[in-house]
Amino acid sequence: MKGNDKNGLKKGPWTPEEDRILVDYIHKHGHSKWKSVPALAGLNRCGKSCRLRWTNYLRPNIKRGNFSSEEEQLIIDLHALMGNKWSAIARHLPGRTDNEVKNLWNSRLKRKLIQMGIDPITHEPLTDPRLHQLLAAASFSNLINNPLDIVNALMLQSDAVATLAKSLHLSHNMLQALASTPTPMASQDPTKACSTSNEYQFGSSSSSLPVNVPNLDTTPQPIPPMAPRPTIVDDHHETNNITNPSSTTLQEWDDFMDGGEASEPYWRDII
DNA sequence: AACTATACCAACCGCGAATTG
């Protein structure tokens, strides 16, 4: 039957009635065993489908609607730090699910970064071949319609390439600090290390977003940016910002580097 | 008005980790 799997379980979109049944059941009995939830609740769904529906849609305190620019910026910052750890990123955005964050990234943020000349995977400036590759893959009609944006992206790149050289220096300092500081943290997954902070702030500039991370219990620790930090700007203002590469937040990275804050002792303190 | 392309989002799938017996 269409819409049912081989076990006769229903697949596809949930109906309001199914939602009501699931919510009622979980409110009364909880969900200690997802596998048994559908049978006990009287739903013709698999447990996995119930769990997904609950965590991504029905759970209390889910925040629906558009992401604010602050939330978008935070996702970019966290992605630079954690990579595709959507659940970890979502934990820092109250009311948002990993699925929502992932969808936002794949549908909008990734493209925005590419337009700004930033590699969405590494968060580093795109090299020419990589830029062409991504631009081709993304088929940006708006870029094509506005050749100025391509020029802007390339200008951003030249600005960023200089920054990249400095970031290599930073990496060197980090490695030195790691090598000379025997600590368990050095061998840990940085995402795990991050998730144990109560809060952290990106960069040292005044534009850093204060990131409140609830329900975590260790000492707050400022974490510097791991990569040039692109700032998402409103579409309506994008052109104005981009036409002046020197005014981008890459400058913040420069300041961070030039200020000597990213020296080996700095990283040793962090570690 | 009809068709096509694109963007967005909900849901599914498969895999690895954690838990249980």
Next chain:
DNA sequence: GCAATTCGCGGTTGGTATAGT
């Protein structure tokens, strides 16, 4: 200690809405 089961996560797909031609 090990196999089976359950859960959580990230990647991907498919449906729908909207914009563009």
